[in-house]
Amino acid sequence: MTKSYKRLEADGSENFDKVVEESVLNVSRQAPSKVLPTPWVSALLTPEDYASVPAAMIETAKLISPRDGGCLRKFRGGLTHENGWYASAKTRRFLYWEGMTQFDAIRRAECDDAVIFMMPEPRRFRFFLDDQWVSYTTDLELHLSDGRKFILELKREADDLRDQAYRRTLAAVSNCCAAIGYHFRIVLADQIFASREHRYNVDLFASRRFVNVDRSALSRLRSVAADKSIKPTWGNLVRALDPANHLRGAALAQAFVCQRKVKLDLRELILDYSPISFPTRA
Numbered sequence: 001m002t003k004s005y006k007r008l009e010a011d012g013s014e015n016f017d018k019v020v021e022e023s024v025l026n027v028s029r030q031a032p033s034k035v036l037p038t039p040w041v042s043a044l045l046t047p048e049d050y051a052s053v054p055a056a057m058i059e060t061a062k063l064i065s066p067r068d069g070g071c072l073r074k075f076r077g078g079l080t081h082e083n084g085w086y087a088s089a090k091t092r093r094f095l096y097w098e099g100m101t102q103f104d105a106i107r108r109a110e111c112d113d114a115v116i117f118m119m120p121e122p123r124r125f126r127f128f129l130d131d132q133w134v135s136y137t138t139d140l141e142l143h144l145s146d147g148r149k150f151i152l153e154l155k156r157e158a159d160d161l162r163d164q165a166y167r168r169t170l171a172a173v174s175n176c177c178a179a180i181g182y183h184f185r186i187v188l189a190d191q192i193f194a195s196r197e198h199r200y201n202v203d204l205f206a207s208r209r210f211v212n213v214d215r216s217a218l219s220r221l222r223s224v225a226a227d228k229s230i231k232p233t234w235g236n237l238v239r240a241l242d243p244a245n246h247l248r249g250a251a252l253a254q255a256f257v258c259q260r261k262v263k264l265d266l267r268e269l270i271l272d273y274s275p276i277s278f279p280t281r282a
Contacts, residue, residue, distance in 0.1 A: 091118060208255045
């Protein structure tokens, strides 16, 4: 279970025994690779937004992270909007979330084969902009299987970005992310799920993430993956995992998808003949 990572003192200062603060320019980094558009990606900052950020800003930037690699924010309760903990099988942690947009993004990442790690609000940037210190806490961090790392800013709708000063802050954050080898993306609520079926499948598969997978189930999975005479479809996998109990076979298959042992496109309606694949890591 994740501990209480950090608190703010009454005067706004950090509890430094639980966090690490370092200069952005001193962070070990790797230049971000080129990114192709995906359902996660939203290009909502303009060249003018980036041009308005002074080049010297990056020299003042600080990165604050919890020592244990978890969330900066702890559960508070008593809020007027949705909030709570999410038990993540992928990270083996309880993840704090606020607002349905963040909750939806966490659940999608839990079932997304491309995502190997996720953490809500894991970092804070501080930098000097417009003659004042600005503090920004990231919404969601994703690490992908191809090595790329993303910082996501989650918004309900594009109108939330109307304020020019706020857009300038986000452009500065994007520059900070690039300096430490991260991609910065703004994602709107309606971009998290590709379709109604996608949302339904994520809800269903995420609910199976803690299904008990015993050694015999793993052995049957490896047998199916190795048997070239069996067509790799969803129905064949479910029947092979438990020929006598369809519901248990489906639950095991859904758990394997969450564990990234089976790859299945959750954006479409899932039928018996839906194609699957078995990554080498299975």
